[in-house]
Amino acid sequence: MAPSSLSKVFAVGMALGLVALTVVRYYAPWLAPADVRGLVSKSLGAAQSLVHVAVICIIVQHWLRHVAGPIMLAAAYAVWEEAQGAICPIWYIFEPWHVPQGAAMCSARAGYDFGLLGAFAAAGVVWAIYRWSKRQ
Secondary structure (H helix, E strand, C coil), X not given: CCCCHHHHHXXXXXXXHHHHHHHHHHHHHHHCCHHHHHHHHHHHHHHHHHHHHHHHHHHHHHHCHXXXXXXXHHHHHHHHHHHHHHHHHHHHHXXXXXXXXXXXXXXXXXXXXXXXXXXXXXXXXXXXXXXXXXXX
């Protein structure tokens, strides 16, 4: 069966969007000043991951709605983690702060170990997914 016209437009648009996203992620940092290219690259990588999570959520909501709960929970956790990776490097470019060697950038800014909070959040998400998988 041939794909519907709307499905074909969606597929072509998504494919071109993913190519454009990848080109921006890997080549746009070269437009930034040399001393901040690494930060821009890190932020764009996290932003790219956020878009990928959004695409997964759109697909899941459309085709797997009846089992979307745990996937959306995992996606919410991923968005929370990746948002830090996207925001903190750009924030640092405009308002630098001291980041001790080996420390996470966002944690250094907040004065709190977000990694510990993230580990607890990840454990909670895994527990919730496990509980969901055991439901009848």
